[in-house]
Amino acid sequence: xxxxxxxxxxxxxxxxxxLVGNAGLYLPFCAFGIFYLSVxxxxxxxxxxxxxxxxxxxxxxSRNVIITPFALCAIALYGQFWIRHYNSKHLVESIIxxxxxxxxxxxPLWLHRFYSTGFSLYQIKSALSMFxxxxxxxxxxxxxxxxxxxxxxxxxxxxxxxxxxxxxxxSRR
Amino acid sequence: MPWIKGKxxxxxxxxxxxxxxxxxxxxxxxxxxxTVAFRISSGFFYxxxxxxxxxxxxxxxxxxxxxxxxxxxxxxxxxxxTNRSLAAKAAVVAELAVENEELRRLLKLKxxxxxxYIAAEIILRDPVNWQxxxxxxxxxxxxxxxxxxxxxxxxxxxxxxxxxxxxxNTSKHSAQVTSVISPHFRxxxxxxxxxxxxxxxxxxxxxxDPGKVNISYLPTGHEYKLxxxxxxTGFERKVPAGIDIGRLSxxxxxxxxxxxxxxxxGIVDPMVNxxxxxxxxxxxxxxxxxxxER
Numbered sequence: 001x002x003x004x005x006x007x008x009x010x011x012x013x014x015x016x017x018x019l020v021g022n023a024g025l026y027l028p029f030c031a032f033g034i035f036y037l038s039v040x041x042x043x044x045x046x047x048x049x050x051x052x053x054x055x056x057x058x059x060x061x062s063r064n065v066i067i068t069p070f071a072l073c074a075i076a077l078y079g080q081f082w083i084r085h086y087n088s089k090h091l092v093e094s095i096i097x098x099x100x101x102x103x104x105x106x107x108p109l110w111l112h113r114f115y116s117t118g119f120s121l122y123q124i125k126s127a128l129s130m131f132x133x134x135x136x137x138x139x140x141x142x143x144x145x146x147x148x149x150x151x152x153x154x155x156x157x158x159x160x161x162x163x164x165x166x167x168x169x170x171s172r173r
Numbered sequence: 174m175p176w177i178k179g180k181x182x183x184x185x186x187x188x189x190x191x192x193x194x195x196x197x198x199x200x201x202x203x204x205x206x207x208t209v210a211f212r213i214s215s216g217f218f219y220x221x222x223x224x225x226x227x228x229x230x231x232x233x234x235x236x237x238x239x240x241x242x243x244x245x246x247x248x249x250x251x252x253x254x255t256n257r258s259l260a261a262k263a264a265v266v267a268e269l270a271v272e273n274e275e276l277r278r279l280l281k282l283k284x285x286x287x288x289x290y291i292a293a294e295i296i297l298r299d300p301v302n303w304q305x306x307x308x309x310x311x312x313x314x315x316x317x318x319x320x321x322x323x324x325x326x327x328x329x330x331x332x333x334x335x336x337x338x339x340x341x342n343t344s345k346h347s348a349q350v351t352s353v354i355s356p357h358f359r360x361x362x363x364x365x366x367x368x369x370x371x372x373x374x375x376x377x378x379x380x381x382d383p384g385k386v387n388i389s390y391l392p393t394g395h396e397y398k399l400x401x402x403x404x405x406t407g408f409e410r411k412v413p414a415g416i417d418i419g420r421l422s423x424x425x426x427x428x429x430x431x432x433x434x435x436x437x438x439g440i441v442d443p444m445v446n447x448x449x450x451x452x453x454x455x456x457x458x459x460x461x462x463x464x465x466e467r
Contacts, residue, residue: 015221018297026300059214061299062306062342062349109301117305117356118381
């Protein structure tokens with residue numbers, strides 16, 4: 001049942017990312033879902049999903065270099081770092097990963113783009129506007145996503161993001 | 174205990190070597206698997222990616238019923254008038270084509286290549302590399318092959334097709350297109366007023382401007398007037414000659430002592446507006462000589 005729940009929200013976020021990408025917006029919905037999975041459940045599942053989703057995204061876009069699966073794996077591991085050093089109950093703190101997660105994906109993509117198409121003021125302007133917009137969106141979206149998925153997880157009686165810290169401390173005892 | 178420390182160190186070393194091997198093999202295999210990965214993933218996701226387009230058409234069809242009869246009748250009449258005018262032009266062209274074929278047969282020249290035209294919609298674009306390429310809704314099942322040119326009409330008023338890109342990769346129901354602005358788009362080109370041939374994007378050392386295309390290996394000794402049309406040459410078997418690519422916007426002068434001064438280079442401003450393109454046309458090459466041999 002939990003696998004269905006994970007597959008469901010990761011799948012929805014994956015297609016939302018593709019649909020929004022068709023409009024010219026880069027919004028890493030999938031990355032936020034993987035971060036949630038890593039914190040709320042298991043980093044191993046998150047890494048598996050990261051590899052599959054990242055490979056699918058790079059294959060669909062026919063990118064010359066595989067970047068997304070590794071960036072998503074880094075986000076999955078960041079989720080574990082986050083839960084060990086911060087309290088998952090405080091939603092406001094989740095603004096920080098909401099800002100950092102898009103950077104983990106955009107920095108390698110744009111570095112590759114600068115390398116292949118050249119480095120110019122126009123490119124820098126495009127990159128900066130994408131960075132700023134995506135980070136601002138992430139800061140607002142991630143807490144909303146956590147609240148939404150936590151309420152659904154609560155209904156289905158599954159592990160939640162907000163209880164992750166508590167569960168981690170209990171498992172250490 | 175020293176042997177436990179030694180064992181852990183060996184274990185970690187083996188894991189690191191294994192991880193490095195996996196990364197090297199994956200990176201080396203990526204180039205080979207990239208084509209396959211696109212075909213598998215686009216084939217798998219195609220039904221879901223085409224859903225929004227299907228929904229859009231259903232809504233558009235239903236919204237037609239909201240128009241009044243007089244509006245629909247006026248639109249129909251206008252369309253019939255356009256169709257009659259196009260049919261008359263097509264009849265003249267068909268006569269010229271028959272005459273051309275007959276003359277070629279008499280001169281024992283190879284017959285002109287024929288094209289079937291397929292319309293396609295853009296279903297997927299990478300937001301980071303927005304102008305460098307896109308995925309269209311037609312693939313191998315519709316006769317699209319790698320190297321097929323992709324054309325568009327930039328705005329509704331344009332009567333001439335414009336080269337948008339070339340099909341790079343195909344799956345059964347979709348195809349990946351490399352646009353003219355991509356640095357990987359390489360094709361021969363012809364400047365109409367200077368009557369000179371050159372090549373697009375072949376010189377990696379040349380300065381690259383965003384949204385522009387580099388043209389290199391232009392012969393020296395010609396006058397290159399800015400603003401002249403740059404068109405396809407027909408040297409590429411699947412690409413018809415005479416299709417607009419862009420206009421020459423700048424000639425680059427080289428002052429380096431190391432330049433051989435045998436060729437000149439320039440920058441072409443592409444005519445296609447890749448920011449706002451939704452539908453494209455693909456002329457699928459059909460070789461009459463191959464068909465006759467079969």
